Structures are given as C-alpha cells and as structure tokens.
C-alpha cells in the first residue's frame with residue numbers, strides 16, 4: 001500500500017501508535033497539567049501550543065506557529081485519509097455491485113455515524129480517501145509533508161476522477177512540480193489546465209455532458225433576502241457577469257448615487273432580467289486560443305478571461321463565432337505569445353513590435369523611413385475585412401500609408417469623373433491623357449503573399465517585391481530590399 005509508510009501522530013497520543021514526544025499534544029491547556037480540571041474553562045490565552053503558552057506569544061510567533069499548525073493539520077489529514085482508505089479495504093465491494101464502486105454501498109454510513117455527519121458526506125469522505133490513497137499517492141505525500149493542504153488535494157482528486165490512472169498520475173505530477181500556487185483558485189486553474197491537456201477529448205465530452213446540467217435555482221436567505229443562482233456554461237457565466245459589471249461601473253459616474261458597486265450590480269442584474277435594458281454598450285469578453293487548437297491540429301486548452309482554462313472544442317467554437325462579442329486572441333502554443341488579436345482595428349503593442357522588428361523600414365519600395373516612425377498598416381484594409389494579424393500588417397510611413405489608402409477614394413472619384421465628366425473648369429480625366437480604356441487610372445496595389453513580403457504593383461502594372469531585411473545580412477546590400485519583377 002502506497003500510504004502505509006505514514007506514521008500516525010495525532011493529539012490523541014494514548015490510542016495512536018508511533019507517537020513522537022515533541023509533536024504530540026500540541027494544544028493542551030496549560031492549567032490542566034497535573035491539576036484537577038478547573039471549573040471555568042481557561043481562556044484561549046492559557047492554552048499551550050508547541051510547549052508555549054498562547055498568551056505569551058508575540059505577533060511574529062503567532063504567524064509562525066500558525067504555519068506550523070497548518071502543516072501539522074495537513075499531516076493529520078493525510079493520516080486520516082490513510083486510515084479511511086484502510087477502512088474501505090475492510091469493506092470491499094460485494095459481488096454484483098457496480099465496478100466503479102470502491103467499497104460496499106453503506107461503508108460511508110458507518111463512518112458518517114461515527115463522525116456525526118450526514119451519510120452523503122461520510123460516503124464522499126471515504127471516496128476521497130480511497131481516491132487519493134490509490135490514485136494520487138504523490139498528493140498524499142505532499143499533504144503529509146504540509147506542502148499542500150486538503151482543499152488542494154480535494155481539487156486534484158475531484159478534477160482527475162474521470163481520468164485513467166495514468167492520466168491522473170500525469171496531471172498530479174505536472175501540477176505538484178510547481179507546488180501549491182499562490183491561492184486555491186490558481187491551483188484549481190492549474191489542475192484544470194493540465195486535465196484539459198492530458199485528456200482533451202474527455203474534457204470536451206464532460207463539458208457537453210455538464211452543459212445539460214445547466215439550471216437556475218433560488219435559495220431563501222435571512223432578513224427577507226434570497227439568492228438567485230445560475231449554473232451556466234463558463235463562457236455564458238463570464239459574459240453575463242461581465243455585462244452586469246460593466247453597466248454597474250458605468251453608473252458609477254453619478255455623484256448622487258451612493259450605492260456600492262455590489263449594490264449596483266444587483267440592481268443592474270434585476271433591470272436587465274426584467275427587460276429594462278437601458279444600456280447600449282456591448283461589453284467584450286476575451287477568449288484566448290492557441291493557433292494549433294484553432295486549426296484543429298492540437299487540443300491545447302484555450303482560456304477565457306475571467307474564468308480560466310476551457311476545453312479546446314469550446315475555445316474553437318467561441319473563436320469561430322463571427323457574430324459574437326468574443327474577442328479572439330490567438331497564441332503560439334510554443335511560448336504562449338500572442339500572434340493575432342481577432343477582428344481588431346489596432347494591433348497590440350506586442351504585435352506592432354513584432355511587425356516592426358520584421359520589417360525595419362517603410363514597406364514601400366526604396367523608402368528608407370525607419371519602421372519606428374511608421375504607422376502599422378493593414379495590407380488588406382481593415383474595412384475590407386483585413387485582419388489584424390502578422391501576415392496582414394506592415395509599417396508604412398505617413399506618405400505611403402496615404403498612398404495606399406487614398407487608392408480606393410481616388411478610384412471612386414476617378415470613376416465618377418470618367419462617367420460623369422469633369423466639373424466646370426477642371427482638366428479632362430486622366431484616361432484621356434493615357435489613352436487607355438477601363439480602368440481609367442490604376443493605382444499602386446499592395447499585397448502580402450507571405451508575412452513580411454510585400455508585392456507592390458505600380459500604376460503601370462510593374463511589380464516590386466519588398467523583402468524583410470534579415471538581421472545577419474552580409475550578401476544583400478541595403479538598396480536591394482526591393483526587387484523589380486517582370487509583370
């Protein structure tokens with residue numbers, strides 16, 4: 001048994017084997033030592049902890065003792081899990097009981113009755129003990145060493161319950177490698193992320209199953225209050241809360257409004273649900289998706305801002321929904337760097353930096369304006385559904401930015417002049433000068449066939465290829481950045 005080496009060392013030293021003299025009886029009241037019990041119980045200050053009287057502890061000692069006690073408690077809880085798992089071994093599943101049952105149907109009842117808790121809780125505790133002791137021995141060890149607490153162990157056990165033993169072990173190993181994290185929430189998210197990574201298909205399946213359990217519930221509370229709870233798919237939960245939060249914050253501008261943010265959120269929720277939607281702002285929620293996941297070549301989990309990791313399938317679904325208010329953020333699965341911010345007019349600072357590092361000068365043939373002084377230009381205009389991504393961006397100086405974007409305007413005007421004739425006193429339209437038929441006046445055209453490479457087509461139909469300058473360029477002179485090509 002993996003959990004056998006642990007030595008039980010609790011405060012109830014008399015009935016516990018292998019006690020350690022220095023560590024037992026950590027909370028004996030000082031007054032009770034060698035004396036008859038006092039009639040009035042001593043206050044907390046008289047209690048002894050680690051052979052010190054509580055009332056004499058400094059603030060610093062209180063904090064240090066608290067940490068020590070936490071570790072002791074964790075150690076005792078590990079022992080308790082081991083003892084419970086051992087109890088379950090005495091109550092093996094009977095013939096004909098379902099395979100997934102780890103002990104007899106009513107073993108939990110025995111524990112519950114002994115502990116004075118509800119049978120369901122007794123069964124859950126027994127289940128947890130068996131789960132941890134048989135499938136998560138490293139977590140049991142970490143708990144015993146006081147490296148993580150029971151809540152974290154529970155979180156690992158709960159989230160890995162549907163995995164195979166090998167998968168559960170892989171999750172456990174990867175998560176524990178980096179310790180208990182800064183908070184329970186961070187630890188839970190770390191476990192969730194790992195589970196999604198180890199078993200993406202299972203995660204998608206479980207998510208689909210869990211979605212069917214969505215519901216709204218009310219619970220009555222004290223003093224004429226009650227709680228409205230909704231169990232929702234995570235992305236809807238985030239969207240709902242985000243909307244409520246945004247509107248509540250908008251209302252903060254009024255100095256007459258003395259309500260707290262919490263109060264305003266509650267009021268906004270009510271207003272929205274009761275059809276009093278006076279607000280027109282559409283909040284935006286971000287979904288982060290690794291590129292490989294979006295392309296379907298991997299099942300790396302995505303991430304929902306304000307919630308945490310989500311299954312790959314759900315991330316793909318949200319990222320692909322063009323009508324939603326989700327902002328898709330694509331990341332490189334190798335290093336987690338942002339590669340594309342979806343449907344967004346302005347590139348992120350990181351993306352702009354990457355584009356300027358790639359093309360260090362204005363992308364117009366021969367223009368030497370440093371990229372740092374250039375605007376980041378959409379090769380295919382944003383208005384024409386050009387995306388804000390590396391392969392559609394390049395630095396353009398103000399002049400060449402204008403050249404490119406004046407194009408459509410000028411073409412419209414030219415077409416108008418051509419069809420409607422020149423205005424009074426104006427020179428005749430250009431086509432007459434050039435002696436060409438439609439289109440009247442071609443403009444510079446710019447394409448980006450591969451990221452960083454710009455193919456310009458002149459009004460005369462000549463093409464020029466502008467390549468990104470390599471950082472270690474010894475063969476190519478700076479003037480060779482653009483190369484004319486035969487049309």
Ligand SMILES: [Zn+2]
Nearest residue numbers: 362367397400
């Ligand atoms: Zn330029």
